[in-house]
Amino acid sequence: MFTFIEMEFLKLKRSKIFLLSLMGAILPPLLMFIAVTSFDEGQTFEALFTNVNMYMSAMFAVLIFTIIISYLFGREYNEHTLKTMLTIPISRAKFLVSKYIMFLVWIVILTVVTSMSTLIFGFAAGLDGFSVNLFAKSFAQLLYANVLLFLTFSPFVFISLFITNMVPAMVGGAGLSLVNLLVYGQNWAPFVPWVCPYLIASGEIAEYSTSITVSYGIILATFVIGLVISYIYFTKTDVAL
Amino acid sequence: MADYVIETNNLSKIYSKNKVVNSVNMHVEKGKIYGLLGKNGAGKTTTMCMLLNLTYPSSGDIFLFGKDPKRHSDEIYSNIGSIIETPGFYENLTAYENLKIISKIRGDFNPYNVNAVLQMVNLDNEKSKKYKDFSLGMKQRLGIAAAIMHSPELLILDEPINGLDPFGIKEIRALLKRLSHEFGITILISSHILSEIENIADVIGFMDEGVLIEEISREELYNKLEKHVEFEVSDIDLALNIFKELELKENKDFTCNKENGTICLYTHLSMRDKFNALFVKAGIDVKKVNLCEENLEEFFTRFVSNN
Numbered sequence: 001m002f003t004f005i006e007m008e009f010l011k012l013k014r015s016k017i018f019l020l021s022l023m024g025a026i027l028p029p030l031l032m033f034i035a036v037t038s039f040d041e042g043q044t045f046e047a048l049f050t051n052v053n054m055y056m057s058a059m060f061a062v063l064i065f066t067i068i069i070s071y072l073f074g075r076e077y078n079e080h081t082l083k084t085m086l087t088i089p090i091s092r093a094k095f096l097v098s099k100y101i102m103f104l105v106w107i108v109i110l111t112v113v114t115s116m117s118t119l120i121f122g123f124a125a126g127l128d129g130f131s132v133n134l135f136a137k138s139f140a141q142l143l144y145a146n147v148l149l150f151l152t153f154s155p156f157v158f159i160s161l162f163i164t165n166m167v168p169a170m171v172g173g174a175g176l177s178l179v180n181l182l183v184y185g186q187n188w189a190p191f192v193p194w195v196c197p198y199l200i201a202s203g204e205i206a207e208y209s210t211s212i213t214v215s216y217g218i219i220l221a222t223f224v225i226g227l228v229i230s231y232i233y234f235t236k237t238d239v240a241l
Numbered sequence: 242m243a244d245y246v247i248e249t250n251n252l253s254k255i256y257s258k259n260k261v262v263n264s265v266n267m268h269v270e271k272g273k274i275y276g277l278l279g280k281n282g283a284g285k286t287t288t289m290c291m292l293l294n295l296t297y298p299s300s301g302d303i304f305l306f307g308k309d310p311k312r313h314s315d316e317i318y319s320n321i322g323s324i325i326e327t328p329g330f331y332e333n334l335t336a337y338e339n340l341k342i343i344s345k346i347r348g349d350f351n352p353y354n355v356n357a358v359l360q361m362v363n364l365d366n367e368k369s370k371k372y373k374d375f376s377l378g379m380k381q382r383l384g385i386a387a388a389i390m391h392s393p394e395l396l397i398l399d400e401p402i403n404g405l406d407p408f409g410i411k412e413i414r415a416l417l418k419r420l421s422h423e424f425g426i427t428i429l430i431s432s433h434i435l436s437e438i439e440n441i442a443d444v445i446g447f448m449d450e451g452v453l454i455e456e457i458s459r460e461e462l463y464n465k466l467e468k469h470v471e472f473e474v475s476d477i478d479l480a481l482n483i484f485k486e487l488e489l490k491e492n493k494d495f496t497c498n499k500e501n502g503t504i505c506l507y508t509h510l511s512m513r514d515k516f517n518a519l520f521v522k523a524g525i526d527v528k529k530v531n532l533c534e535e536n537l538e539e540f541f542t543r544f545v546s547n548n
Contacts, residue, residue, distance in 0.1 A: 003345055003346060003348070004346065006345070007342045007345055010338060010341070010342055011333075011334070011342065012329050013333065013334060013338065014333040014334070014371070015333050050479070075264050075331075079330070079331060079332055080326075080327060080328075080329030080332060081328060081329040081331060082329070083293075083295055083329055084329040084330065084343065084387065085346070086295060086341060086344050087293050087294075087295065087321070087323050087325075088292070088295075088318075088319075088347050089314065089315060089318035089319060090346060091314070091315075096273065197446055217351070236297075237293065238290070238296040238297060239290070239295040239296065241286070241290070241297075241325060241326050
């Protein structure tokens, strides 16, 4: 499996999408930096980390993740490489799992980039209240939210296999970000798979009457349903040339 | 009993009531080049995709190297190199990087092998060029390099000369012949270009509308090609009288074209010298005597329409 992941990284060499995703990961900290330096003087590191984590995992990550997932799977169809890979041979199940793992690794990289850039922008803005403990806690919170979000993106794997074009993914991602924005703060937010990861990771879920177990159950169910339909579709369908 | 590397039994594929491959019984012998010949849409690519497990058969059986690929998938497919339609490679990567990915995943990466195979297809000077900047011919060569890189025992090549210039076609043809004759690699190659198959294949399978009409060796094919002798004479009526006196029947043994003064003889070909002598003796000026053979294109057209 290590070789698969290594080769997935090689596939990203000179890839514009990878660079764009890194830029996307830097964007929320950058916007918050602009906001802090322009309007909110006297902000602290804690507020900066909280805001960045919220905008990233509750809104921006949804858009970036749909693009990443669509690229990871869709390019194999669009560049006709799926037939090359499967005739090496690689089992379809292994191929699917390696893509899932690559998606997770990519998410971890973006999380690191977001957290590190938040730290740099925080120092650049001259904010007070930095501690290693605060940074570690913020990083762990964002990582946990993004990993849970990764699980909820499983149905998008199926969509990417079914519709291999990236445009619907981008439109869908933008739409989902908007839905998250509207749902966030509503009573039923813990029931929406793409909102509850941030609520759980940040601890905000305690403010809702819904049990955290229900949210975990929804996330897990979304993951399993996505995985099963993706597996069935991918292993039972002819490879489009 | 022949040692078949590929054998199919009533292999069929149905797409929404449309039977694109219909009960194909294919037999590819070890070490032979098998040319699968057919028009566009005849079912060649679908058949090859089923052999490579890219497309699932609706019914029928496949045996590769005498084994069921469903049960011995890894063992079988790691011994096969293939190109299906346009080769698929990562556009942002170079030729070398693309081959590296394939061989690393296969678990046999060796930089020397990658360079050697690029040299074999004359891409060694282009190995640092990105795939998206390749010409169609270069893409096809890289596809062939990827297919042969792991020294497979079987090559399944779907229209591999598409996009190649005449020099490229000649080189690839020579390479495939060498792989087959020197290294004993079995090759299944499809094409709609009749002359290409004729030039390279030991056995030819004729496919039309999803049906494998016949499998025939090149020698058998040449025996089946219709031959005739064409006489161009100064006095066609006198020549026809001579044929009739010899009890040869028009439209059966011969046909004539009075406008250009030619007679085509389909039977008694070995007696053409004697007929020529009789014409000359009767004072007919024989301008031309040609032994004509039906080419593969004419044969294919006749064969498909008869079947």
